Amino acid sequence: MLPASLSADLTRWRRDFHRHPELGFCEFRTAATVAATLAQHGWQVAAGAEVMRAEARMEVPPLAEINAARAEALRDGADPVWVARLGAGLTGVVGTFDTGRPGPTVAFRVDLDALPVRESTDATHVPARENFLSTRPGRMHACGHDGHTAIGLGLAVTLPALAKNWRGKIKLIFQPAEEGCRGAKSMVAAGVLADVDFYFATHLGISLTETGAVSCGTDHILATTKLDATFRGTAAHAGVDPHLGRNALLAAATATVQLHAIARHGAGASRVNVGLLEGGSGRNVIADRAVLKLEVRGETTPICQWMAVEAERVLRAAAAMHAVEVAIENMGEAGSAPCDDAARAIVRRAAEKSGATRITEFSPLGGSEDATLMMDAVQARGGSATYLLVGTPLPAGHHHPRFDIDEAALLRAVALHTAIVREILATP
Numbered sequence: 070m071l072p073a074s075l076s077a078d079l080t081r082w083r084r085d086f087h088r089h090p091e092l093g094f095c096e097f098r099t100a101a102t103v104a105a106t107l108a109q110h111g112w113q114v115a116a117g118a119e120v121m122r123a124e125a126r127m128e129v130p131p132l133a134e135i136n137a138a139r140a141e142a143l144r145d146g147a148d149p150v151w152v153a154r155l156g157a158g159l160t161g162v163v164g165t166f167d168t169g170r171p172g173p174t175v176a177f178r179v180d181l182d183a184l185p186v187r188e189s190t191d192a193t194h195v196p197a198r199e200n201f202l203s204t205r206p207g208r209m210h211a212c213g214h215d216g217h218t219a220i221g222l223g224l225a226v227t228l229p230a231l232a233k234n235w236r237g238k239i240k241l242i243f244q245p246a247e248e249g250c251r252g253a254k255s256m257v258a259a260g261v262l263a264d265v266d267f268y269f270a271t272h273l274g275i276s277l278t279e280t281g282a283v284s285c286g287t288d289h290i291l292a293t294t295k296l297d298a299t300f301r302g303t304a305a306h307a308g309v310d311p312h313l314g315r316n317a318l319l320a321a322a323t324a325t326v327q328l329h330a331i332a333r334h335g336a337g338a339s340r341v342n343v344g345l346l347e348g349g350s351g352r353n354v355i356a357d358r359a360v361l362k363l364e365v366r367g368e369t370t371p372i373c374q375w376m377a378v379e380a381e382r383v384l385r386a387a388a389a390m391h392a393v394e395v396a397i398e399n400m401g402e403a404g405s406a407p408c409d410d411a412a413r414a415i416v417r418r419a420a421e422k423s424g425a426t427r428i429t430e431f432s433p434l435g436g437s438e439d440a441t442l443m444m445d446a447v448q449a450r451g452g453s454a455t456y457l458l459v460g461t462p463l464p465a466g467h468h469h470p471r472f473d474i475d476e477a478a479l480l481r482a483v484a485l486h487t488a489i490v491r492e493i494l495a496t497p
């Protein structure tokens with residue numbers, strides 16, 4: 070049985086996170102709150118460099134931005150001891166609860182970050198009407214991760230008491246920077262998934278817009294890699310000394326055309342897109358700098374990886390052709406991990422037992438999600454993983470200024486996840 074006060078707690082936590090949205094790798098207040106709550110309820114807590122490899126993070130904000138976010142979190146009452154543990158943008162936290170009896174390890178992924186979206190103050194928007202709007206101009210929890218974090222805290226508070234008769238271990242993985250697929254890789258690289266047998270990533274809403282509905286898995290996920298390429302050449306006067314210049318813009322333009330000429334893969338769908346190309350400084354100057362932003366996608370992780378290798382080859386060849394330098398930076402990554410039958414069957418049984426009103430096997434995820442990198446890691450070691458959805462009506466779509474969730478879905482999610490753990494760890 071879940072404690073009677075839990076529903077009110079979930080709403081209170083969600084609204085507190087909603088009022089204090091933090092962007093990827095800057096989730097100091099959120100992560101410190103999570104770590105303190107886990108520690109208070111008997112979880113073994115690992116945080117910061119213990120659960121993230123710094124160099125495997127992607128598109129990390131400038132240090133000044135991270136430092137400003139840390140100062141803001143401390144001003145807003147974040148526990149300085151936990152904040153210190155989170156270093157310069159290592160805002161991941163993992164709670165482990167060991168029953169002390171041998172058995173499997175179950176892990177849940179919870180994402181922490183908000184979006185650079187300006188929240189609507191329209192009177193029809195519930196956070197405006199009930200006075201818990203974002204207090205940070207230009208930042209908003211517009212994807213429901215405030216709800217996810219509240220669900221994570223709900224599990225942190227309730228599972229230890231229930232686990233008295235269970236076996237194995239429970240892991241709550243609080244991941245920074247899901248938006249842009251930038252944070253999961255660093256947690257996989259730090260070995261957070263190395264002992265996980267069953268893995269569940271959860272999202273509110275997406276394509277499931279009815280409170281009480283549960284989708285055991287998702288499909289239509291494309292693996293993706295985002296790359297930035299910076300070409301550097303030599304500037305020269307375009308009239309006097311064009312032969313002394315090395316044209317970075319021309320190299321980037323060559324790369325753009327040839328990237329779109331990468332052969333299609335016979336094993337499944339692939340994508341490539343150069344979405345931004347800029348360079349040069351003026352009409353009469355040979356361009357010494359150009360930047361190109363691209364992404365590749367694939368129906369499977371290997372197809373996406375093949376596309377990324379081909380893209381890198383084209384970028385380097387274009388640079389060599391025009392005798393300029395190119396620096397390639399990985400800005401985001403996600404896999405295509407399929408949702409396993411075994412994990413989906415567990416969600417189905419748990420959904421039935423926890424009072425779900427409608428259960429579907431698959432719903433489309435659309436887009437990309439870096440929880441798939443964690444799923445890949447678990448599946449690679451023979452474990453079972455799925456990406457499940459908990460239904461909520463959505464007054465506006467994800468990432469919209471009027472996005473909101475039905476808070477009644479939070480208690481349902483805690484009940485569902487508790488039932489999932491019980492399915493796996495309850496001793497016969």
Ligand SMILES: [Zn+2]
Pocket residue numbers: 212213214247272
């Ligand atoms: Zn999201």
